[in-house]
Amino acid sequence: MRDESSEYLSFEELFSLVERFEESIQSGQAQFFDVHEFVELIDFFIDHEDEEKALLALKHAENIYPSSIEIKYKWAEFYHFTGDNEKALELIHEVEKIEKFNSDLLYVKGEVLFELGKLNAAVECYDKAVSADTDDNIELLHRISTFFLENEEINLALKYLLISYSKERNNLAVLFDLGYCFERLNELDKSVKYYNEYLDINPFSAPAWYNLGIVHTKLGEFDKAIECYDFCIAVDPQYSSAYHNKGNTLASLEKYDQAIKVFNELAELESDSPRVFTLIGECYEKLEQYDKAIEAYNKSIVIEPDFAEGYYGIGVVLAARKKYELSLNFIRRAITLNPEEYDFWLGLGRVYFETNDLENSLKAYREATGLNPDLPDAYLSLAEVLLYEERFTEVEQLIDGLGNKFDSNVSIKIINAAALYLSHRPKEALDILKDAKSIDPSSIDDFINLVNPDADEEFIENIYKL
Structure with missing residues (x-):
């Protein structure tokens, strides 16, 4: 792999070298390239995923420098690049007989071992690479941590990032990735610490402000989150995700007027996004400004005629206006377009319940439980309908069948206690109520x-x- 810090060539020199190599191939006239130039060419073609030219450069290099250790090493990199890790490892073992403690070789060996499923051996290899690197090894440490991040090995990435941080506390790439790792591990206070250290050095990083906003949101520090999104937008007014998160945060705080303003700003950036207009519609719906809500949902459908959420939003508004038959038409249309959406079936069940079509209500809720068995809402609604119909045994069977899945859900416990009490089992109902009260008096x-x-x-x- 190659980057700006290559000790051999600048980018201008590199592109000139590539042009010279490609001209020699096209013309058929041999030109001289030393070993280091071949290494640069092979790295360039691998980095640009040009397997054919990388192979061509390797063959030329091998013909001219058949005993070169560096070219053998590049063959190993090439086989790793093409996915033949067994062959890559075989060549690495050959090179290791001569250069056992080459940090670059050990790094590639670590990648190969990881992809062969040998995680512990890969880590051992990376540790040797770090020890073997006689230069300032921050770059190598960061390469290793980046590799583990890309492969979702967050704890291992963190190990090498913390070593990097102990050596160089103001490295921006390290600070940013530390903030990200600690967020992924849900150590949110530490995430805030490292993002703030990053921003102390570089306060004009929109991604850092944005990520810090997400962390503050997870911490429930919504005012700080909004402030971070504001800084992000100030640095980069085109950063649409910041508008999106700021609007959602305001909406979660029930500041719907402010959220609408933010979503309208987002709509100027993403005028062809139907999702933005459903967000606006949802806010107007919460404010019970139903005409404006329908107008926003209609805009989403105009942009994308098969946008299911737009139809569903209109259905919800019509239900709020007690226009249930029309509501059912729109919600069913949404389900036709996206039959796998949990919320649509949940909404359909609620409207059927309002029309006293209890069997179809139950069918809709059962469909929702099948789509997402890990959410409690559909089970709760299903139990409520069964309780309403005085099918107390079925309520008990439903809740017993859930086991401990929603053991901390008070609403389900209350429905269960109600079914037990109404079926003349007060002692069992009291036991359930005692449990519910311990969670929420x-x-x-x-x-x-x-x-x-x-x-x-x-x-x-x-x-x-109790």
């Missing part, structure tokens, strides 16, 4: 509002003893 009020056991004085007395 106000859940007892939800239970009382649901089943209205006021006439059962003994049960009410036992509830308040």
Whole structure:
């Protein structure tokens, strides 16, 4: 691999070398290239994924310099590049007999071993490469950490980044990746620390402000997150993801007017994005400005006539206006366009429930549970319909079938307790209520509002003893 710091050639010299090599091939006239020039050519073609020319350069180099260790090493890199890692490793072992502690060779060997599924051996190789590198090895450490990041080995990436940081605390690439790694590992305070160190050195990095905003959002520090997105936008007014996240953060804070303003700014950058207009529609929907919501959802459909979320949004607004038959038409249209969307089936079930079409409501909720069995909403809605129909045994069977999947979900516990109480099993209901109260004391009020056991004085007395 090659970068700006190559000790041999500048980029201008490199491109001149490549042109000279390609001219020699086309003309058939031999030109002289020394070993280092061949190394540069081979690196260039591998970096640009030009397998044919890399192979051509290797063959030319081998003919002229048959005993060159550097060319053998480049053959190993080439075989690694083409995916023949067994052959690459075989050549590396040959080179190691002569140059056992070459850091570049050890780095490539580490990559090859990793791709052969030998993680521990790869790490051992990288450690040897770092020890063998007599120069300032920050670049090598960062190459190793980048390789592990690209392969989702976050803890290993972090190991080499922290070594880099101990050697050079103001390296921007290292600081940025440290912030990213700690975010991935959910060590968010540490992530904030390293992103802030990065921004102390380079405050004009839009990606760093953006990533820091995401971390503050995860920490629940929404004002700080919005401030970060503002800085990101100030540095790069075209950074559309910052508008998107800022708008979503404001919407989550129920600051819908402000969110709409941000999403409108985003719409100026992404005027052909139907998703932006559904975000605007959702905000107007929350403000109960239904005409504006429908207008925004319609814009999304105009941009992309088969945009399912636009139809679904209109369906939700029509349901809020109690125009249930029209609502069903739009939601069913959304499902036709995207039958795998969990929320669409959930919404369909709710509208069917409002029209008292309970069997179709149950079918919709069951479809949703099949699409995403790890979310509780559809199970909860399914249990509510069964409870409404006084199918208490089925409620119990449904919730028992979930096992401990949603053990901390108070709403499901309340439905379960209600089904037990209404089927004349008050002691079992109290056990469930005791568990629910330990999670959320106000859940007892939800239970009382649901089943209205006021006439059962003994049960009410036992509830308040929990």
